[in-house]
Ligand code: HEC
Ligand code: HEC
């Protein structure tokens with residue numbers, strides 16, 4: 638068993654080494670093109686941001702605007718920059734109605750819909766979306782962007798840790814389910830208190846930081862992907878052992894990317910890997926192994942960092958000589 642675990646550690650390190658040299662190679666090639674697109678979009682956004690930013694609100698470029706309204710329409714360029722849509726100018730999505738101020742009458746409605754750019758993805762997701770509680774309840778105005786803020790949404794694979802994935806995902810659900818004002822924009826029905834709906838669950842607040850709402854409110858998919866069929870409370874998961882057991886369903890869901898990265902779920906290393914992020918009761922844990930793997934990783938990262946610095950320095954020297 639110990640030998641198997643050691644092999645697993647070596648396999649993970651091997652994979653990390655492979656990834657880092659790939660990253661170095663990518664830096665010098667297509668990276669530049671990406672950076673150019675992002676820079677160009679950034680310049681094009683500057684015009685809109687003279688008004689739609691905190692600075693714009695403080696120093697409005699013109700008189701007589703409805704500043705109270707503008708205050709609710711600010712877009713964070715920093716967050717957009719980190720989002721999946723960093724390469725786009727505002728007008729790529731908002732079109733020409735907003736090109737001049739005052740804007741056209743239906744400035745908000747004139748935005749490109751997600752499927753206009755995401756055809757294959759929409760073919761897979763829209764039918765599921767139509768079966769979800771929100772659409773079945775006929776909520777007017779409930780769209781993809783009610784959940785995904787196109788100005789801030791980050792690619793899950795780029796978030797890095799399960800904690801951050803949980804935070805991004807649950808923030809969207811909580812932005813309505815813990816906020817009367819926003820909830821009321823979608824339904825006249827009174828909002829049920831979340832803690833109250835989940836009082837059968839010990840410490841709901843802790844669970845909200847450790848698992849996604851969708852880990853209970855969607856059915857698991859065979860391919861491990863995310864389902865957009867949000868289930869009502871009556872069909873949601875409430876069996877503790879689904880997560881609190883040695884073969885927790887979280888392995889094939891929330892922690893799926895870790896499983897794929899590690900590729901060692903059959904030989905028992907995965908638990909230690911997962912549990913560096915969360916201590917899930919019922920899933921066994923070997924603390925010494927955790928510390929050992931953390932120490933090895935730390936050394937590895939330090940080594941790679943040093944290697945990167947040396948390369949950088951030698952590049953600078955070579956450039957300097959030219
Ligand atoms: C001169 C300041 C100014 C500039 C520049 C500006 N906006 Fe606006 N925008 C506003 C104000 C103020 C509002 C609030 C409602 C109104 O007065 O039309 C608004 C409203 C909007 C709305 C409608 C929101 C709603 O709920 O109705 C959108 C969308 C929008 N702007 C996008 C943009 C985009 C994209 C750009 C850049 C192409 C841009 N704006 C440039 C000031 C500006
Ligand atoms: C990837 C597409 C996309 C990009 C890029 C984009 N927007 Fe939007 N924006 C949307 C969508 C979709 C909505 C509609 C949200 C809703 O009402 O459901 C929206 C809504 C808005 C609103 C209304 C208020 C709100 O937040 O709901 C404003 C103002 C706005 N955008 C301004 C901007 C500005 C300024 C930029 C550039 C800095 C920008 N947008 C870039 C897609 C985009």
Ligand code: HEC
Nearest residue numbers: 721722725729730749750751754755781782785787792793
């Ligand atoms: C102007 C075109 C455009 C519009 C409109 C647009 N997107 Fe995107 N979106 C893109 C591109 C290009 C990417 C980058 C693809 C990638 O990185 O895989 C992307 C990436 C994404 C991703 C990340 C994909 C992943 O695999 O995780 C999500 C999620 C996403 N968009 C959601 C939306 C939603 C929701 C809307 C509507 C509110 C929307 N997009 C509107 C062009 C667009």
Ligand code: HEC
Nearest residue numbers: 751758759762763766780781784793802806851862863867
């Ligand atoms: C009720 C909220 C909600 C709505 C509405 C919603 N999504 Fe999502 N979406 C999520 C959550 C939660 C995830 C999971 C992110 C993760 O943890 O991987 C997700 C993931 C995604 C992804 C990345 C994973 C994948 O399957 O490729 C895409 C793309 C996406 N959504 C597009 C859309 C589109 C398009 C729509 C509208 C038809 C939409 N979403 C509507 C909540 C929502």
Ligand code: HEC
Nearest residue numbers: 770774783784809810813823824826850851854868869870
């Ligand atoms: C834009 C606001 C909004 C967002 C975001 C949102 N919801 Fe909702 N949700 C509602 C409203 C409004 C209802 C009430 C529908 C009704 O019964 O009239 C609802 C209903 C539900 C219900 C059904 C409750 C029942 O009666 O059983 C569930 C479950 C639910 N939402 C889960 C989620 C999850 C999980 C997410 C995130 C992936 C989410 N919601 C995101 C607004 C939202």
Ligand code: HEC
Nearest residue numbers: 807810811814829834845848849850853870871873874875
């Ligand atoms: C551990 C599993 C689990 C998690 C995590 C979870 N839910 Fe639930 N949820 C349930 C179950 C089971 C019910 C049904 C409870 C009942 O009827 O007694 C429910 C009920 C609900 C209801 C219906 C409330 C009502 O009274 O009609 C809403 C809305 C809801 N959940 C939203 C959410 C949101 C938002 C999140 C994330 C912050 C979340 N849930 C996380 C399992 C879960």
Ligand code: HEC
Nearest residue numbers: 837838839840847848852853875876877879880915916917
């Ligand atoms: C969707 C998966 C999931 C389900 C279902 C679930 N849990 Fe959890 N639970 C977790 C995770 C993940 C944590 C780890 C939190 C952390 O990081 O400390 C946790 C933590 C806990 C804790 C530790 C709380 C503390 O204060 O330290 C208890 C107790 C617990 N769960 C009990 C339950 C019970 C009882 C049920 C069934 C009624 C249940 N859980 C259902 C995922 C789940």
